[in-house]
Amino acid sequence: MLVLIRVLLVVLILYVMYKVIRYFFNPRRKFNDAVQRRSYYFYDDSKNARKNFFISYKGAMFEGEKYLGSANDILEVVSIFIDTKNEMELQGLKKEDILFLESEIRRHYPNATISWKNPIEQLMK
Numbered sequence: 001m002l003v004l005i006r007v008l009l010v011v012l013i014l015y016v017m018y019k020v021i022r023y024f025f026n027p028r029r030k031f032n033d034a035v036q037r038r039s040y041y042f043y044d045d046s047k048n049a050r051k052n053f054f055i056s057y058k059g060a061m062f063e064g065e066k067y068l069g070s071a072n073d074i075l076e077v078v079s080i081f082i083d084t085k086n087e088m089e090l091q092g093l094k095k096e097d098i099l100f101l102e103s104e105i106r107r108h109y110p111n112a113t114i115s116w117k118n119p120i121e122q123l124m125k
Contacts, residue, residue, distance in 0.1 A: 027043055028043065030043070031043040031054060031056060034056040035056045035059070035061055038056075038058055038059035039056065039057075040055075040056065040057050040058075040104075041055070041056045042054075042055055042104060042108070043055070043056075044108065046108065049066050049068050049076075049077055050066075051066075052064055052065050052066065053066065053108075055082075055101060055104070055105075057093075057097065057100075057101060058092070058093060058097065059089055060084060060086075060089035060090055060093060061084065061085055061086070061089065062082050062083070062084050062101065063082070063083055063084070063085065064080050064081070064082045064105065065080065065081045065082075065083075066079075066080055066109070066112075067079045067080070067081075072111070076109075076111060076112075077109045077111075077112045078111060078112055078113065079112055079113050079114075079115065080105060080109060080112045080113070080114050080115070081115050081116075081117060082101075082105075082114065082115070082116050082117065082120070083116075083117040084117075084120070087119060090119065090120065098116070098120060102114055
């Protein structure tokens, strides 16, 4: 009986350690942290082209919609539409900031065309 209790205690400790480690390495938690700290973070599941990606930059949160197509006889992400949830968060962003975000997106998706939705589109003109 004592051996069973010890085994259960060890299993419980390992389970708690596993959950704590998963919590600290969770990319969604890191993204939410970056939004609160007003820093840059690129949150994407690059293996799943159907999932949108999210970017946190200077307190603004951007969402990128990925669309598949064929380029160079390979099926890959060929177009990306980027929008923001809250337009008030864009206050203070400059054209250089948007160009930085574009370069970071191109690093992940080099063959994709990037389209910004209003009001960012007007800033880029």
